[in-house]
Amino acid sequence: xxxxxxxxxxxxxxxSCEVRHKGMCGALSADELLALSAHxxxxxxxxxxxxAGEKMPAExxxxxxxxxxxxxxxxxxxxxxxxxxxxxxxxxxxLNADENAVSVEAASDVNxxxxxxxxxxxxxxxxxxxxxxxxxxxxxELDEARDWMVTLGRKTAAxxxxxxxxxxxxxxxxxxxxxxxxxxxxxxxxDIADFLGLTIETVSRQMSKLKADGVISIVANRHIEVPKxxxxxxxxxx
Amino acid sequence: xxxxxxxxxxxxxxxSCEVRHKGMCGALSADELLALSAHxxxxxxxxxxxxAGEKMPAExxxxxxxxxxxxxxxxxxxxxxxxxxxxxxxxxxxLNADENAVSVEAASDVNxxxxxxxxxxxxxxxxxxxxxxxxxxxxxELDEARDWMVTLGRKTAAxxxxxxxxxxxxxxxxxxxxxxxxxxxxxxxxDIADFLGLTIETVSRQMSKLKADGVISIVANRHIEVPKxxxxxxxxxx
DNA sequence: GCGACACTTTGATCTCGATCAAGAAAATGC
DNA sequence: GCATTTTCTTGATCGAGATCAAAGTGTCGC
Numbered sequence: 001x002x003x004x005x006x007x008x009x010x011x012x013x014x015x016s017c018e019v020r021h022k023g024m025c026g027a028l029s030a031d032e033l034l035a036l037s038a039h040x041x042x043x044x045x046x047x048x049x050x051x052a053g054e055k056m057p058a059e060x061x062x063x064x065x066x067x068x069x070x071x072x073x074x075x076x077x078x079x080x081x082x083x084x085x086x087x088x089x090x091x092x093x094x095l096n097a098d099e100n101a102v103s104v105e106a107a108s109d110v111n112x113x114x115x116x117x118x119x120x121x122x123x124x125x126x127x128x129x130x131x132x133x134x135x136x137x138x139x140x141e142l143d144e145a146r147d148w149m150v151t152l153g154r155k156t157a158a159x160x161x162x163x164x165x166x167x168x169x170x171x172x173x174x175x176x177x178x179x180x181x182x183x184x185x186x187x188x189x190x191d192i193a194d195f196l197g198l199t200i201e202t203v204s205r206q207m208s209k210l211k212a213d214g215v216i217s218i219v220a221n222r223h224i225e226v227p228k229x230x231x232x233x234x235x236x237x238x
Numbered sequence: 239x240x241x242x243x244x245x246x247x248x249x250x251x252x253x254s255c256e257v258r259h260k261g262m263c264g265a266l267s268a269d270e271l272l273a274l275s276a277h278x279x280x281x282x283x284x285x286x287x288x289x290a291g292e293k294m295p296a297e298x299x300x301x302x303x304x305x306x307x308x309x310x311x312x313x314x315x316x317x318x319x320x321x322x323x324x325x326x327x328x329x330x331x332x333l334n335a336d337e338n339a340v341s342v343e344a345a346s347d348v349n350x351x352x353x354x355x356x357x358x359x360x361x362x363x364x365x366x367x368x369x370x371x372x373x374x375x376x377x378x379e380l381d382e383a384r385d386w387m388v389t390l391g392r393k394t395a396a397x398x399x400x401x402x403x404x405x406x407x408x409x410x411x412x413x414x415x416x417x418x419x420x421x422x423x424x425x426x427x428x429d430i431a432d433f434l435g436l437t438i439e440t441v442s443r444q445m446s447k448l449k450a451d452g453v454i455s456i457v458a459n460r461h462i463e464v465p466k467x468x469x470x471x472x473x474x475x476x
Numbered sequence: 477g478c479g480a481c482a483c484t485t486t487g488a489t490c491t492c493g494a495t496c497a498a499g500a501a502a503a504t505g506c
Numbered sequence: 507g508c509a510t511t512t513t514c515t516t517g518a519t520c521g522a523g524a525t526c527a528a529a530g531t532g533t534c535g536c
Contacts, residue, residue, distance in 0.1 A: 479534095479536095481533085490526090492524085498517080500514080
């Protein structure tokens, strides 16, 4: 993990935070936000930084302010699977758990708002609305995990890649209207492969096929354009 | 779904319920249990009964008293994936959700304790300990879903089948000591295939192979003996 | 601008698990 | 108990995606 010398002591102005009304902070009053800002620290990480290790003690929680974080699990022999992606304004960390169940890594450059373990847990105990919001996020993550199990277990490689592109398009620009979408992939081909249970080569071939079929255009390596979302959706098998 | 004429009005004696101290009821006082018993109903379902449909309105919650319940998702063209198994004393139903995200089906004959939607939600609002326990169950389900994503995405057919047998052995007899395990599979070969993202034939072949290798014996179709759990674990790839 | 390195694409071949096809064994009904 | 149906096993073949190999493209430091 990269040392974040320049980040270690940035005060946080929760009231003017860009995710102020989203995520867990939306459940907090002005007073509570003020109290919270005494504990929180803004930190930046660059793509590839490991934020927490699988089976390591859990030290703090963090809210994603900007960027994408990947949650991975690894088998002894090195086979890896991405088991979740977190976007702003998700909270990282399992409530009341002492140990990480997954490894947490910055998939892109990210801004996080760190909250010490005890501070968040205290606040959850005294604020049922906050507890309820965290429950809602956890249920949403469970739904996403189960949706992804269908993709992993029952979809073809072509459907998997299309489903992934749709997932990214949806998350990076949730308010988009009309049929057109364009975005930068926050993940490398290797990461996409780890997410989809495929190899790099298969991901690459399926992307080329989607391009050849006119479903997407690959403007730059990472920059994708989707002329008609409905056409992409039709490739997802669901 | 089978009509449960004989079940429709069985009063529940929560205080002497066999899962009294387990699951969510462990968070309730004697008074609360008494109040709860005014709302709950014991119901029995036989294997194959559909308890709730995907995308149907959620009508009530239920605690699994005995048996195994499967949660499934289905693609338009009929491909199916089991996304979760629930054992006693798990609670069925997503808190505060109006619609089922999954289809719920009895995998074996089951006894459930039904609780009306409003009654449970009211109780959760007034009892933080209960809310906390439900959060813990949800986090456990999320962990299990993520573990299973690794199995679906990165394990071989042989490892998948071994992992499934270990999962069942662990859940059906959590307090077992020593190396020996024996149990009845609550799922048909078709269900196992749907859980593992495989075909019936592949499941059958891999079971035969585990038997040939002396890792398990198939006493009857559904009854499995594992002489050494550690040997089975070694086949799981993790 | 150029060299070094990492990432991505494309091609050739192989393998694991799917599919197709019987048969065997269990469960179910009468 | 015997016929019928369903479930499970085993065999033969096929194909999607993995693996092995190489070339192409982009990125970064200097």
